[in-house]
Amino acid sequence: MDKSYNPGAIEKRWYDYWEKGGWFSPQGGEKPYCIMLPPPNVTGTLHMGHAFQDTIMDILTRYHRMQGDNTLWQPGMDHAGIATQMVVERRLAGEGKHRRDMGREAFVDEVWKWKEESGGKITNQMRHLGASVDWGHSCFTMDEGLSEAVSKVFVSLHDEGLIYRGKRLVNWDPVLHTALSDLEVLSEEENGKLWHIRYPRRDGKGYMIVATTRPETMLGDVAVAVSPGDERYTDLLGAELELPLCDRYLPIIEDDYVDSEFGTGCVKITPAHDFNDYDIGKRHDLPIINILNDDATLNDSVPEAYRGLDRFAAREKIVEDLKAAGLLEKIEDHRLMIPRGDRSGAIVEPYLTDQWYVQIEPLAKPAIEAVENGQIRFVPENWSKTYFEWMHNIQDWCISRQLWWGHRIPAWYDNDGNIYVGLDEADARQRNKLADDLELKQDEDVLDTWFSSALWPFTTLGWPEQTKRLETFYPTSVLVTGFDIIFFWVARMIMMGLKFTGEVPFTEVYMHGLIRDSHGQKMSKSKGNVLDPLDLIHGIELEALVEKRTSGLMQPQMAPAIERVTRKDFPEGIPGFGTDAMRFTFASLATNGRDIRFELSRIEGYRNFCNKLWNATRYVLMQIEDETTTQPEAGDLSPIDNWILSRFERAVGEVRGHLDSYRFDLASQAIYELVWDEFCDWYLELSKPQLRHGDSATKNATRHTLLKVLESILRLLHPVMPYISEEIWQRIAPELDIKGETIMLQPYPEPGATDSEAEADIAWLKLMIQGVRRIRSELNIPPGKPLPLLLQGGQASDYARLQQFNDLFCALARIESIEILDDSSTKTTDDCAVSLVDKMKLLIPLAGLIDTAEEISRLKKQLQKEEIELKKSSGKLGNKNFVANAPEAVVTQERERLEAHQLKVDQLQEQITKMEALN
């Protein structure tokens, strides 16, 4: 074995080996266990969030597979309508082409080509991550089968009246020329203005002043509203206003919506371009005047001077014209919420169009109940509140998108505009008994990507066919996802799952946090702080990293700032840490928190952990090299063997408990401590004198325990660190006559019996060794210098243990001789450094070694600490209420503490007095 761990050298071959072995497919077994991969966008690449999520899913998958469950991790990808169409359009733009020139069919062909090219990147990344997904059944949302399922669901919902088509205001993205659902619109506060405009009274008796943030919409005004009972305006009711710049008159109406306190207390009403106004218009039966084209230029219903102008150019001109006409009262600065499309970033317009909707309330109700009654459990539990909050206020879902890439809406129109829905055109004709020669034209629009994603848990398993896979794995076990798509995806899967299968799609939802950079910033290409998981695995030079982060930016002017930060954060670039170190890092970061900061120091630490394990293995292999190691008799096992075996059993219980409760941070910590703090720091060190000086049975037992514990640790670790565990296991398992092609199908450790006696023994031994080491270190006695030791005041148990562990103790503490001082001893201990283990004093003669003054100051420091603790204890016990009310065990424990501290204080004082007398 290499002297240090080199992930690059080992990771490659194992993934191929596993995949060729076919072990990623379900292996059978009584209990099914299934996780659906949240399908990544086929045209993207995996970012740190994906890698984190995939690590968690792979841990769960491997954990359950090793337990013998019939385990499936179902992979696949999403066609990501808008995002993908944008990517391909941008690529075409680079070649000077536009989709409108090439036509729908040719464009969609282009997208498929790109999909083939790009999709491979993600599978490649997942392979490097070690993801044990069932590649053989990988799905794509636009696959034939999944697409048929989409049509079937659409038709079925339509038959039930739960899908309808309607003309109403939607969020319109004027750059992408499509409708968006509420969720795809992000509103943020921005600087704007509030224009106060004079609307002249028709009777010539002055003005009413209305305030607006979007003056251009005045061209679509149909009324001015005031608050009912607003005394300023009561005399105006029934009067009319002239709409400036237009040849129209507006009624004055009263509506509760108006807040008389805000602005001037009157509101211009533009039903075609504002959601609130739309409602008011309906209440008052007002006309609706749409003034926009679908690219947000002004249409022909506005005065000629404004036609064809972009909405913002129109705004400027209108303000100028109002000013010229003396109708602009004032302009104020104003903060307001600006809605933007989440993909294009364009300001979204409320726009009157025909769209398809899902009537959501009937679907939401059972979905709410499923979480209320515990059929679905959120982890952490709190997320159910967010879920309920949204579900209780849910709005109908706009599912049509004016795009070319996606599932075409299965609806056809005749020349009179009648709508016929069916699985395909023939089905539509048949269902509606249409003549074969009736001309039909399919709806041009496609469905929201999330419509097909909502069906993912059952369509990937074969639905609507009642396949064996569907029967076996549905409902799935757990959904692992980020809270940012709880509405987009989680809620919709629950609704659709219940509707079409009658069962929940999953019984648990584990919501993980969001990976941020080391400064707590969300990672994004535009901020230039993204990390490619592969770069952490393989490493990347600084220059390449800078190039990667600054190329292809939407805002190229950000490049210098990005470069500066990158050079500061990664002055040396990124060394390759390997997949296992990265996975362990992700596991250790998977706390219940929402934000997760990713720092290089963390992954570096876990790379070192890999090296530690690697070298522990080297040690074990060196020990067994020229020996035959056999299963020892129980009686041959020494207390240190029984100790490490017992510690292992405890760790197994902890790790399993943490994995079962999705606490990957605690699980990885438990493994880390077992490997490093117990196995390496203590057992390996204790095994050395054992293997050097023990009899042959002891040596054999020690060798066997080294192998056994290491082999078991590898199985415990495998779900988190699949590569290094496999690599080492392949070398260790044969030594124990364990047969098996791979560690991934070996049984996951189950907790066995612990040995509290051995644990107590070794705890004592550790205290003894540490007592001596502390004296050495604090008095600057070289670690290698052998020392004589005097013992005083110990109990029978101390001396019994001493006898048993004499050699180990002397070896690890570097003690050359031990003398026990009984009460009759006259030997002076005045000039000894002292360390306390329970009631026993460990004394090291200082003659010629160091200055007694140093020892005195060292002892005084310890004394101070003990006195503080003593005071705490005696304070508690002095409180009558504490003694009377606290549980018996707590009081007893406190009394013992008091006694122990008192003893130490006495002993330390005594020693200080003696030593001071010497000076």
Place this chain on the structure above:
RNA sequence: GCGCGCGUAGCUCAGCGGUAGAGCACUACGUUGACAUCGUAGGGGUCACUGGUUCGAUCCCAGUCGUGCGCACCA
């Protein structure tokens, strides 16, 4: 406005009604044949603040301050 979080060691975070923990960073010493990607020892915290409940609060409750996120919003 409504909802959900967070504030613990220099940094990043666990913990949680009964002596404050980890990793990294820091200090001192150290090449004893697994490992310097290391070892040994050590320093470092009125657990944001104020009240309350309790024998006992970092933990439970109320409030304050700071901070983050989601949803809905007044033209």
